[in-house]
Amino acid sequence: MENFRPESGPGPKRRGVRGARRLTLGMVATERLADDFGTVSEGGQVDPGRVLAAFKAAAPYLRFGPRVTQAIDWLFRFTQVQDWQEGARPIVWPSAAMQMEALCLSEAQVKRLNRLLAHLGLITMRDSPNGKRYGRRDPRGRIVEAYGFDLSPIAVRQAEFREIAERGRARFEALKQLRRRATIAVRGIQQIVETATELGIAEGWARQADEARRLVARIRRIEELDEVTLGVTTLENRQADLRGRLEAAIDTLKEAALGGVESTNMNPKGLTDEPHITYTNQTLDPADHVSALRKRSSTSGGAGTSAGGSTRTGRSGDGKEAGHRPTGSRAIKPEIPPDGTVFRMTPDELVRLAPRLRAYLAKSSPGWPEIVEAADWLRHDLGVSKPLWGDACLAMGREQAAVALAIVSTKPSDHFRGSPGGYFHGMVARARAGELNLARSIWGIRAASGMPRPPRSHACDASRSI
Known part of the structure; x- marks a missing residue:
């Protein structure tokens, strides 16, 4: 009894009919979704190119792997425009051998991939009585009979894919701007600390710059918008606080310097990051x-202004x-x-x-x-x-x-x-x-x-x- 294994040895078959597949709740939901294709194509024709483009735009934000995107793209190569008209169904029937060769997968990998596509709500399987994929078209190219991969769920979800892509792009841009603000803030903190160091008042400020750099490194790894926003706000508040402290310290040094020129250290290094500006168009008092x-x-010797009003000419x-x-x-x-x-x-x-x-x-x-x-x-x-x-x-x-x-x-x-x-x-x-x-x-x-x-x-x- 210790070596008994229920799955070994002969026993009742799990499939009552050869070729029948076990359904999951996700696959059942996808089949129901495919039945809504008639509503989508009613009164016109669905553009397969736009359907595929909407899916590809949303795939990165749905965290679909490259193999899923590659498989859907490959299946769309077998469909034709008339398959997306009202009253038709976009079904394709490439053989398993073709799929294995095109996607560089084994038979077991192809089976797992097909089940995954159905579970993700992208395709549904139309099985023939004998479990094989095949189809035929009439002289006008319309599908008369077909068993294989039904691409209707992707067409039904086209509007959903577009919305997901738009939200994803907006979120990506928001994260990009937040990370840019974080970079600006940490550079500003670094400049403040360097200036304070030159002023000789930077004791303990170097730790602020180190903490800011570590926080920026964490922000770059975070994908949650709320967490990134909180981190950037913290950095900017810290920068504003340090800048206020630096300005107060500079004002104190200036007040102390008013007592003398050389008797007090005038802190000649000053703010090294400010631009060097030489004013040439000053309005004179x-x-x-x-x-x-x-x-x-x-x-x-008494040579004043000339008749023309020039005060800067005269003897060389x-x-x-x-x-x-x-x-x-x-x-x-x-x-x-x-x-x-x-x-x-x-x-x-x-x-x-x-x-x-x-x-x-x-x-x-x-x-x-x-x-x-x-x-x-x-x-x-x-x-x-x-x-x-x-x-x-x-x-x-x-x-x-x-x-x-x-x-x-x-x-x-x-x-x-x-x-x-x-x-x-x-x-x-x-x-x-x-x-x-x-x-x-x-x-x-x-x-x-x-x-x-x-x-x-x-x-x-x-x-x-x-």
């Missing part, structure tokens, strides 16, 4: 404009070479004299005086545009932030800002009470107040390097007004 005209008139080098600018919070960008010098100094001489610029130059004989670009790279080494560099370009002009930065690069580290960035911040503040004398600093560097002082000229005298 009237008081600044009057002050500029007075200084220009005194420097040029009048205040331009020395970087002359009006006082106040806004400035006019100085122009380079016709001889191509700034403070009677060529770009090559500036590189010799400030050799740290050379590492960032693309060519051996640079012009002032290359000098400005190299200074923009050099500022990283000196701890000068992009906003501070932009303020310097606005206050002095790009070329003179590059000269000022080069002067800072020549100073030894023990020269600064705070940092090179704080020292440069002080130079910018003095430039705004009209108290910066870069020409004197350049003469001092020339003297320290043993280079001869250039001959005195009207331009040199004009530079003393800085």
Whole structure:
């Protein structure tokens, strides 16, 4: 009795008739669905191409595997247009051998696949008395008799497939947008943490960035829309909270910096992710404009504006070479004299005086545009932030800002009470107040390097007004 196996040995057959198949509840429901084909085709003709397209569009969202889609696509190859007209039934009867060869399946696999298609509500089987598949058509190609695969359930479900496909596409787009928002949020958190690190206030903030990255990794694996929405909302709220904390910390540092230029660490690195913007179309304050005209008139020996109203022309080098600018919070960008010098100094001489610029130059004989670009790279080494560099370009002009930065690069580290960035911040503040004398600093560097002082000229005298 211990070795008794009910399924072994002869016994009663499970099928009363050879070829009859055992039905499941799903297969019975599919047969009832196929009976509604007459209602669908009533009054016209069903387009088999659109039926198949609707099924294929919905298949991914119904989680139908590729084998199911391939099998239905293959069965549709045997149907004809007249099979979908009113009063007909779209039945196809390819042999099992053809199906095995076309789908690269074994006989057992084909049987399981056919039952699965019926269970999923896609086809129903029309069995002949002898269990074989066959059919015949009349001279007009209409089916007279057929036993095989009835494709009616797919036609009946065409509207359902379209709705599923539309909902699936909408859900996919929603998930795509949510995941994009998650990526933006985690990058924003990373930028905030990096900025806080440069400000020296990032203690404990690195953990926030790590947690955000782990949460994004989980969001990318989740398919439930509600869960993804919750995760993205959490990320965005965390980003907003960290940004508020960072802005509050920056305001605190700015308030502390108002007490002095070099006595307090001005945090020269600042917000490294903000764009570098040099303003060239600033509207001048009237008081600044009057002050500029007075200084220009005194420097040029009384040469005021011309009849045409031009205030920036006059004798060559009048205040331009020395970087002359009006006082106040806004400035006019100085122009380079016709001889191509700034403070009677060529770009090559500036590189010799400030050799740290050379590492960032693309060519051996640079012009002032290359000098400005190299200074923009050099500022990283000196701890000068992009906003501070932009303020310097606005206050002095790009070329003179590059000269000022080069002067800072020549100073030894023990020269600064705070940092090179704080020292440069002080130079910018003095430039705004009209108290910066870069020409004197350049003469001092020339003297320290043993280079001869250039001959005195009207331009040199004009530079003393800085």
